[in-house]
Amino acid sequence: MKEKPLNQPISATNGKQMLKMRELAEATGVKKPTILFYIKEGLLPAPVKTSPNVAFYPFSFVERINLIRKLQDQHRLSLTRIKEILLQKDSGKEIAPLIEMHDTIYGRGDSVKIDKETFCKQTGLNARQVKEAKKAKLLIPLQEDSFDSEDLALGNLLHQIFELGLSLKEITYYSKLGQKIVNEEMKIHERLIQGTDIDKAIMLTLDLSRIARVMRGYVIDRLFQQAAGRQKILSQPDEEQMEENRR
Numbered sequence: 001m002k003e004k005p006l007n008q009p010i011s012a013t014n015g016k017q018m019l020k021m022r023e024l025a026e027a028t029g030v031k032k033p034t035i036l037f038y039i040k041e042g043l044l045p046a047p048v049k050t051s052p053n054v055a056f057y058p059f060s061f062v063e064r065i066n067l068i069r070k071l072q073d074q075h076r077l078s079l080t081r082i083k084e085i086l087l088q089k090d091s092g093k094e095i096a097p098l099i100e101m102h103d104t105i106y107g108r109g110d111s112v113k114i115d116k117e118t119f120c121k122q123t124g125l126n127a128r129q130v131k132e133a134k135k136a137k138l139l140i141p142l143q144e145d146s147f148d149s150e151d152l153a154l155g156n157l158l159h160q161i162f163e164l165g166l167s168l169k170e171i172t173y174y175s176k177l178g179q180k181i182v183n184e185e186m187k188i189h190e191r192l193i194q195g196t197d198i199d200k201a202i203m204l205t206l207d208l209s210r211i212a213r214v215m216r217g218y219v220i221d222r223l224f225q226q227a228a229g230r231q232k233i234l235s236q237p238d239e240e241q242m243e244e245n246r247r
Helices: 021-028 032-040 060-074 079-088 097-108 116-123 127-135 149-163 173-193 198-230 239-246
Strands: 047-051 054-056
Touching: 021 032, 032 060, 047 239, 054 127, 060 079, 116 127, 116 149, 127 149, 173 198, 198 239
Parallel strands: none
Antiparallel strands: 047 054
């Protein structure tokens, strides 16, 4: 039986040999600076230090880092939200409802993750237009200067809007009125979840998110359809003009 190095400790929880940073990075595909950042932010516990400059990491870090990456990439969760989920997991609570709640709100992540330069090339927008659209809250990437498929679709739409000769100022009513709608939704949400336990709060959030999506789409589309039905696209010629044309 191969003897384990004396300077490489064994985990007390599962009896597995702890990992060096290089080994942990290789096992997870995550670079050292990112792992150290996770530790700093409290997403990972502190390592076992055998000397001021030597640290070892439990094998359980591999599973935890993989979960963090999955929550980031597939479920579009911020590190702040991921930390909340990990705290729930550490306390022995089921995290699936929390993940479902975030999927309902943010949607599942996709494979499209492009930087600003690529975003500009694919949409035809320039850096100034992207900056102004973000300032007007008409382009709202979930991560700073990282764009997904929804951002890309909106960027292409903005390019079309500019081609029509419209300015951002003319369409900022979408973000202004949208913010008012969201503020009212948040008031209702806060009132209903106040004083409830986390399981009840999650269920309420899921229900309210689904209701909000349907109401926004239905009411605004139907109001638009009614207004479009009242609007004359082509003016009808009067009777005298029609008679003149027949002559």
